[in-house]
Amino acid sequence: NAGVTQTPKFRVLKTGQSMTLLCAQDMNHEYMYWYRQDPGMGLRLIHYSVGEGTTAKGEVPDGYNVSRLKKQNFLLGLESAAPSQTSVYFCASRAPHGGSGELFFGEGSRLTVL
Amino acid sequence: AQSVAQPEDQVNVAEGNPLTVKCTYSVSGNPYLFWYVQYPNRGLQFLLKYITGDNLVKGSYGFEAEFNKSQTSFHLKKPSALVSDSALYFCAVRGTSFSGGYNKLIFGAGTRLAVHP
Numbered sequence: 116n117a118g119v120t121q122t123p124k125f126r127v128l129k130t131g132q133s134m135t136l137l138c139a140q141d142m143n144h145e146y147m148y149w150y151r152q153d154p155g156m157g158l159r160l161i162h163y164s165v166g167e168g169t170t171a172k173g174e175v176p177d178g179y180n181v182s183r184l185k186k187q188n189f190l191l192g193l194e195s196a197a198p199s200q201t202s203v204y205f206c207a208s209r210a211p212h213g214g215s216g217e218l219f220f221g222e223g224s225r226l227t228v229l
Numbered sequence: 230a231q232s233v234a235q236p237e238d239q240v241n242v243a244e245g246n247p248l249t250v251k252c253t254y255s256v257s258g259n260p261y262l263f264w265y266v267q268y269p270n271r272g273l274q275f276l277l278k279y280i281t282g283d284n285l286v287k288g289s290y291g292f293e294a295e296f297n298k299s300q301t302s303f304h305l306k307k308p309s310a311l312v313s314d315s316a317l318y319f320c321a322v323r324g325t326s327f328s329g330g331y332n333k334l335i336f337g338a339g340t341r342l343a344v345h346p
Contacts, residue, residue, distance in 0.1 A: 157319060157338035165332055173333065205272055216261050216323055218334055220272035
């Protein structure tokens, strides 16, 4: 059981380039999340989705876009990368109503923007 | 809006001594509270949660946490620390009302636990 898988694990971009991070989960979870982790700031919620075809903004959505075309996948896009977006990105998923609320995390994607 | 505060950047404990990692929260309605642990270069792993009921909840690896509604706190504890407990610990809160952030899990900044032999 793979759980939550993120690709790529590492990426280096130049300022202004674009890229997409892919998150895939095989637990049939409705809810999916993208967080970024920065030293001293913990995890901050970028965007989330409560089901296929839905997305919503989190705490720090600017500069990012997301899509949830399929239930198992949640894509995070950077249209024009900036050095401030250098971070470790984590995807997570959870079961909906009635579930324990526990989030299952991927291993992270480390992005460096030069 | 939901928020979580972890007032200590780092906690240092000698092996065998009890440990406490502090967490306070703010949320509309009754909270769902969580603790997660992160080992180097890994994703977060679930430790324990408080949903309702007994204020003392037990979790993985011998950890427990005490929910205190009047102090809006959810401190993580362990009676006897191990060197292998050294890691980064995150407290998180989710609201139980749709206006109180039902869908969002908000994390604190994290506390680094260092257990010395």
